[in-house]
Amino acid sequence: MRTSLMASLLLGCSLFAVDYSSMIESPDASKIIQKDLLGPAKASTMPTDCISTDPKAIARGAFIFHNLNGETKDTPPEGLSKTNSDGSEKQFGNCIACHNIEGAKGAGNIGPDLHAYKKNFIDSGARNDQFVYQKIADARIDNPNTHMTINLTTGLFNQREICDIASYIVSPK
Numbered sequence: 601m602r603t604s605l606m607a608s609l610l611l612g613c614s615l616f617a618v619d620y621s622s623m624i625e626s627p628d629a630s631k632i633i634q635k636d637l638l639g640p641a642k643a644s645t646m647p648t649d650c651i652s653t654d655p656k657a658i659a660r661g662a663f664i665f666h667n668l669n670g671e672t673k674d675t676p677p678e679g680l681s682k683t684n685s686d687g688s689e690k691q692f693g694n695c696i697a698c699h700n701i702e703g704a705k706g707a708g709n710i711g712p713d714l715h716a717y718k719k720n721f722i723d724s725g726a727r728n729d730q731f732v733y734q735k736i737a738d739a740r741i742d743n744p745n746t747h748m749t750i751n752l753t754t755g756l757f758n759q760r761e762i763c764d765i766a767s768y769i770v771s772p773k
């Protein structure tokens with residue numbers, strides 16, 4: 601008796617079951633993923649006037665480097681805006697999330713420590729300005745499996761901003 605009741609209930613349910621699948625919205629996720637994929641790695645030659653000893657360029661580089669999640673309330677130094685040309689809020693490089701450097705607050709250690717970079721890496725001949733520029737522009741050229749953010753290829757920063765950041769890193773501190 602119990603089994604036949606259960607069986608008829610199940611039969612009833614399946615007879616009246618409605619197919620809702622056509623009403624459920626299922627966007628094509630591959631299109632969304634495609635949009636977020638990075639373009640191919642891009643090699644860039646550093647502009648000849650790139651590395652600057654101008655304190656204003658170095659100040660802009662420092663501001664970008666130390667600006668964690670774009671949270672700083674400080675006014676950006678001359679020549680650097682907190683908004684993009686279309687008025688949207690500028691995404692900063694979050695360098696400090698992964699790298700320690702002079703004066704860093706709350707630095708992460710996913711990337712190498714960039715303390716005394718000029719002395720240890722440039723003056724020693726281990727690295728040069730072009731290496732630093734390319735690393736910030738698109739780190740994949742030097743290391744295809746890098747965990748570093750890609751900045752020039754993605755348009756996160758323009759060439760001048762990459763130069764400002766590079767100028768800051770290689771400047772004596």
Ligand code: HEC
Pocket residue numbers: 665693694695696697698699710711712721727732735736739742743745746747748749751765769
């Ligand atoms: C998500 C973590 C992460 C962020 C954010 C990040 N980096 Fe890196 N960075 C790395 C890692 C990991 C390496 C080492 C592996 C490599 O070289 O690809 C590295 C390497 C470097 C080097 C090369 C050091 C050397 O001489 O070997 C420089 C210079 C550098 N980063 C600068 C920056 C700057 C400037 C920013 C911000 C615009 C930044 N990084 C943002 C993770 C990060």
